[in-house]
Amino acid sequence: MKVLKIAAIVIGAAALIATGVGVAAGLSIGASFAGVAGSVGLALGVSGTLVGGVLLGAIGIAVTSGLEAVLPKPSATSGTQTKWKPDPYAGNPYLMGRTLAGGNIVLRRGHGTNNMYETFVTILTICTAASIDTTFLNKTTTAFDSGGAAVGTYAGQVWQRQQLGLCPEPTALTSPVGNPAGFTPQHKLSGLAATMLTLKYDTRTTNGLTTEPAPAWIGHWVKVYDPRLDSTYPGGNGTCRAYDEDTYVWSENPHLHGLTWAMGRYQNGVRVAGIGAGAPVAGGTVKGVDVASFVEGANLDDARHWTIGGQVNTRPDTLWNSLKSMLQAGGARPALIGGVITSINRAPRVSLATITRDDIVGKCTFAGTQPRRNRLNGIIPQYRSEAHDWEMVSAGEVSVADFVTLDGDERTKEIPYPLVQDVDQVAQLAGYDLYDLREAGPGSVPLKPWWLNYKVGDCVTFEPEDGLSIKTLVTGRAIEAQSGVVTYTLRGETDDKHSFALGQTGTAPPIVSLAYSTGVAAPDGADWTLTGTALTADGASQPALHLTGAVGNSSAEAVIFEYRTAGTTAGAWTATGTDAATTIEKTITSVSQNTSYEVAVSYRVRGVTGSRRVLGPVTAGALTVSSVADAGSAGVVSDGTTSYSAEQIKALELRLDAAGL
Numbered sequence: 001m002k003v004l005k006i007a008a009i010v011i012g013a014a015a016l017i018a019t020g021v022g023v024a025a026g027l028s029i030g031a032s033f034a035g036v037a038g039s040v041g042l043a044l045g046v047s048g049t050l051v052g053g054v055l056l057g058a059i060g061i062a063v064t065s066g067l068e069a070v071l072p073k074p075s076a077t078s079g080t081q082t083k084w085k086p087d088p089y090a091g092n093p094y095l096m097g098r099t100l101a102g103g104n105i106v107l108r109r110g111h112g113t114n115n116m117y118e119t120f121v122t123i124l125t126i127c128t129a130a131s132i133d134t135t136f137l138n139k140t141t142t143a144f145d146s147g148g149a150a151v152g153t154y155a156g157q158v159w160q161r162q163q164l165g166l167c168p169e170p171t172a173l174t175s176p177v178g179n180p181a182g183f184t185p186q187h188k189l190s191g192l193a194a195t196m197l198t199l200k201y202d203t204r205t206t207n208g209l210t211t212e213p214a215p216a217w218i219g220h221w222v223k224v225y226d227p228r229l230d231s232t233y234p235g236g237n238g239t240c241r242a243y244d245e246d247t248y249v250w251s252e253n254p255h256l257h258g259l260t261w262a263m264g265r266y267q268n269g270v271r272v273a274g275i276g277a278g279a280p281v282a283g284g285t286v287k288g289v290d291v292a293s294f295v296e297g298a299n300l301d302d303a304r305h306w307t308i309g310g311q312v313n314t315r316p317d318t319l320w321n322s323l324k325s326m327l328q329a330g331g332a333r334p335a336l337i338g339g340v341i342t343s344i345n346r347a348p349r350v351s352l353a354t355i356t357r358d359d360i361v362g363k364c365t366f367a368g369t370q371p372r373r374n375r376l377n378g379i380i381p382q383y384r385s386e387a388h389d390w391e392m393v394s395a396g397e398v399s400v401a402d403f404v405t406l407d408g409d410e411r412t413k414e415i416p417y418p419l420v421q422d423v424d425q426v427a428q429l430a431g432y433d434l435y436d437l438r439e440a441g442p443g444s445v446p447l448k449p450w451w452l453n454y455k456v457g458d459c460v461t462f463e464p465e466d467g468l469s470i471k472t473l474v475t476g477r478a479i480e481a482q483s484g485v486v487t488y489t490l491r492g493e494t495d496d497k498h499s500f501a502l503g504q505t506g507t508a509p510p511i512v513s514l515a516y517s518t519g520v521a522a523p524d525g526a527d528w529t530l531t532g533t534a535l536t537a538d539g540a541s542q543p544a545l546h547l548t549g550a551v552g553n554s555s556a557e558a559v560i561f562e563y564r565t566a567g568t569t570a571g572a573w574t575a576t577g578t579d580a581a582t583t584i585e586k587t588i589t590s591v592s593q594n595t596s597y598e599v600a601v602s603y604r605v606r607g608v609t610g611s612r613r614v615l616g617p618v619t620a621g622a623l624t625v626s627s628v629a630d631a632g633s634a635g636v637v638s639d640g641t642t643s644y645s646a647e648q649i650k651a652l653e654l655r656l657d658a659a660g661l
Contacts, residue, residue, distance in 0.1 A: 081311040082390050084122065084214050091315025092126035092192070094273055095221035096326070097252035099309040099421065100136075100390040101125070102216050103195070109180035119180045119198045121173065121189075122215070126273050126314065127265050128165045129193035130220040130250035135160060137213035139389065140607035148176040153557075153607045155578075157200050157209050165193035167245070167267045191267040193219070216390075223248035224260040227295050244282040254308040254330030254419070255297035255343060261323050262289045262334070262341045275319045277341050290342035293457060297345045301330045304428070304502065310384055310419040329419040331429055337456050337477055344475060346432055348498045349459040351471055357464050359447050361485055366443030366462070375438050377403035378412035383426040384419075385508060392416065395423050396507030398430040400500070403438065423506030431501030440470060440492035449484035459493055471495070520553075520610025523601050527552040528613070530599050534621025535589065543593040543620035547586040547601070553610075556581045556603035563588055566596040566617035573600060573612075593623040 081093075084102035095101055107121035124132070135142050137158065143151045150158040159176045163169055169188040173179075173196040197215060202208040225248055229238030241247045243266060251257070263286055264276030271280070277288030301307070308329040312322040323334050323341075331346045369375070378399035385393045394414060404410055415433065420426045443462065454460060456474050463469045476489030528549035534541040551559050558581055562573035576588055581603075591597060596619050600612035 081384075082216060084216065091313045091317075092123060092273070093311050093313055094127070094322075095125035095129070095193075095219070095311050096257050096419065097307060097309030097421070098133075098218065098220050099311070099384070100216050100218045100386075101221075101311055102214075107180075107183060109182065111178065111180035116202065117175075117177055117180075117198055117200055118212075119175055119183070119196060120212075121183065122195050122197065123189070124193045124195065124217055124219065125165070125221050125311075126192055127222040127267075128167065128191070128245065128248075130164075130223055132162050132164065132193065132195070132217055132219040134218040135195075136216045136218075139214075139216075142607070152609075153604070154213070158213070159198040161196045163189065163192075163194055165189075165191050167191040191272065193221070220250050222257075222265075223250050224253075224256045225263065226251060226253075226256050226298070227259075227291055228298065233291070241282065242284060242286050243280045252307040252309060253298050253301050254306060254326055254328075255294045255301055255332065257308055258323055258326040258330065258332075258334070258343065259289065259291065259294035259298075261319075261326060262294075273314050275323065275341070288340055290337075290340050293343040293345065296347075297327070297330050297332050297343045300345055300347055304331075304425075305422075306330055306425050306428075307422060308419050309421040312419075325419050328417060328429070329425075331432055335456055335476060338479070342456050344457050344473075346498070346501075348495060349457075349473075349493070351459045351461045352454060353451075354461040354463050355445060355447065355451075359451065360445060360464065361448055362446035362487075364443065364445040364464075366441060366445070366464075366490065368440050370438055370440075375403075375407070376411050376413050376434060377407050378410055379430040379434055380412060380414040381420075381426040381430040381506075382414060382416040382418075383423060384421045385423070386421065387508065392418065393509050395426055395509065398427050398434065398504060398506075400434055403434070423508045424504070425506075427504040427506030428501050431504045432497065435494055435497035435501065436491075439494060441472065441490055442475065443472070443490040444487060445490055446485050446487045449486065451486050451488070452479065452484070454488070460488075460490070462490055520603055520605045520608050522611035523603060523613040524552045525613065528601050528615060530615040530618055532597070532618035532620045534593075534623070535587070539624075541622060541624045542589055543591050543595070543623055545588040545591055545597055545599055545618065545620060547588075547599060547615070548584065550584050551581045551603060553603045553605065555605045557606070558604040559583055560602045560604060560609060561586050561588065562600045562602075562612070563591070563597050564600075566598050578604070591620045593620060595620050 080102075082100055082102050084105065086105035086108065090104055093101065093104055101124055103122035103124045105120055105122050108118070110118050135144065137150075137154060140153065142154055142158070144160050145151055148159045148161050149155065150160070161173045161175060163173060168190040172183070172185045172188045173194065175196055175198040177198055177200070179196075195215075195217065199209055199212060201210070223245070225242055226238075226240050227233040227236050227242075229240035229249060230236040230242065231238055232241065239247055240249055242263065245266070248260070261274040262277050264271045264274035264278075264280060266272065266276075266280045269280070278286055306329065308326060312325060320334070327334055327343055330343075332343045335342050335344055378397050380397045381395050382392050383395060384390055397412060399410075399412070415430065417426050417429060420429065445462070454474060454477075456477055458474050460472055460474060461469060462472045471493050472490035473493040474488050475491050478487045479485070480487070528547050531546050533544050533546050535544050536542075545563060547561065558578045560578055561576045563576065564572050564574060574590075576586070576590075579586065588599070596617040598614055598616040600614050602612045603610050
């Protein structure tokens, strides 16, 4: 065998044993190196054995990767996404996909008589949001009418206005009950999706607020640039244009968010978020970003149903680490090659060429295995779960039985995936990470100039000697300007990992926290009794429906009475208002005489209105008045024999009121 004329290739081969088991039992890597495995020592610190000019041994030499190289450091503030908080030193939140957020309070001020009102302005995300869908107060869905007033539990106590962050916003937020001093029409908060929440404190009522109900919001957040919808991009079709935020579209595709972040987010020509690679010319060509690699990743995400959802922050999160977290959700990682940001995607690939010893022009290194501390055989992935109030939770462990057998014991680690919100997706990503943490490499291989045609993300076969062959992924590339030598960074690429990882299904943890049921039972049949009657006073009577009983649900905070004419369609209920849970009697007088009615009773528990208990039908009594001498010219109500004017009816109501009926 011809001895290499260049410096020896250092291969850390501590994992290669005489039986031919290599980096992992059953993997093709072990078989590839089986021909030379018998000449390799296992003890750490062995200087190596020269086989055909290839120096094997010396584990750890040229090993520059680790858990940090494979897995991104989680966002410094991702765990506080759901918290409503004031932080004057924090950067702006940046929300992606559909998720829940608490936002950052930027104004809190009392106003009104005796500071009865307290108004909060909360920034939800920088850049324009597609929609703000749902408001929660103390984890209870709260609706608001067209005037901004809360409906239901917080009626008369809470008001809200929202904006999506247009740039510029046409008007500033205005509370329906008035703004506090210092928040003027000039405070438009353009380019920021925000809410103005006003709370009322009234000690004269028994149902007034005593503290702030913690709010949170679900929305479809920032829009992104999609080259596939850009007719100026090769293969694209549509009106989406680079650096023109008005043409961006909402998406939960991880690679599209990564691409837009790498390009940078600009408002009025100023970068407000993102890395900002290239010149921000609206509708221009994207420079400084390998767009094709992100488009490839976006197509893979769609095929795998991988999505993104969650928050990073413009500060203190670093721009590069935020990009790593975005691409982590898409099973990829970023690389900076020659000043161009590219995405290294996980996908089955064929080897495009073979590197032989004749191609190598300098000293190269290649680690036969990762350090033992990195070679996990199980990962417990953490993800953000909607079912668990959008908090980060741990899914079931993902492990490889062959790895456990090879290692002799279990070696697991809990790893966060802060922008992943699907349990199957996070399990698949953990499966990929398990294999990548055990792939051979990295290696640094200097090659002759004709190797310039391959890019990061391509696969090549590394075959420095007869009997040594391994499929590798190009993860880095550097070119020496004077000589034209191109140096690739290589890492082993196992084909079997794709079917393993993509076949994973996750196991979500049980919901063991205090989770309120969304179903509230209808009142018991014995709780309330309905009768049709007529209220009488001073010889006059008014038709009415009368209920007696008590609220039988000890958790109820209110009771709701509704009525309708018997025989009408479901849903045609007329509400009479919301009564306290201590109510034991209810009279409904806005009914017609001698008419059959049904009454529905329901309870509200923790903001949730339960099922109806329908009572009846019963017949309301007759309408009479004591005198018709002063009847008006037009009769408007009849008891069957006599018509009564509006003036007479008013007189009747006054007499009934005076009698306490």
